[in-house]
Amino acid sequence: MKQVLVIISLFLCAFGSAQPKYEGAMGKGLQQLKDAKSADDMTATAAFFERVGEAEKDKWLPYYYAAYANYLTGWMNPKADKDKVAEKTKELVTKAEALSPNNSELFCLRQMTAIQQMTVDPMTRYQSYGAEINANTAKAKQADPTNPRAWFVDAQYWKNVPEAFGGGKATAKKLVEKSLELYKTFKPASPLHPTWGQEEAEKLLASCQ
Structure with a gap:
């Protein structure tokens, strides 16, 4: 019984430490999104959120913001290939939808x-x-x-x-x-x-x- 309680305690500690790490990463990404002044800035923001999504596995919001930032690059860069941008956006949306349907x-x-x-x-x-x-x-x-x-x-x-x-x-x-x-x-x-x-x-x- 004591061993079971120790395992549960360790799990709760790990879960508790994971949440602030996730929230901190998302907060950093949202600040980047707010501060982005160029298409390059926005591309970097999209890549950052995508990395958060790949690390978290079970959360749809990182992929949502990665898709949203990527979408914005298509308007911020007048020379952008909008079809290519859109395909990347849709790829990221699909990943988010797998975690949060409808x-x-x-x-x-x-x-x-x-x-x-x-x-x-x-x-x-x-x-x-x-x-x-x-x-x-x-x-x-x-x-x-x-x-x-x-x-x-x-x-x-x-x-x-x-x-x-x-x-x-x-x-x-x-x-x-x-x-x-x-x-x-x-x-x-x-x-x-x-x-x-x-x-x-x-x-x-x-x-x-």
Whole structure:
């Protein structure tokens, strides 16, 4: 019995020491994400989060932030091969989904990545990528109707769709207003969970007036 108690005690000590190490690494990565000023900075941030994910094995957030940072490099570097960036982003999202299926935040990332790929050649890619974009937005809202980012990324997309196809400022305004209502009561599951989007949503609403 004494030996069993010693084993349990050692396990609890190991678990307790692992959590601060993980949280410390994630805090460092989130600070890097905040401070990134260039595509190179963001690429380094994505790589850092991916290493955290590979070390932790059972946590989806490192892969989420690795994917999000990688996605951002596609916009920060005007010469980036957006298809290549998107493939890496999707690879990281897939790893996160294996650990957290039916996750609204991950569906949002898939929607954003599809938009990024569509912008390579909107005229020829609209039909196929448009369907993918809308499917992922619907999944994001269904998985968590209270996630403000699901409504924000939807508004962002429809703002840039021509009015003839149902888009434009009026369509986007209703969606971003819903997003901002949700941001008022939104509480992340932990200090490490995604919180971004409110400032961008406020700017989007102003542009829809």
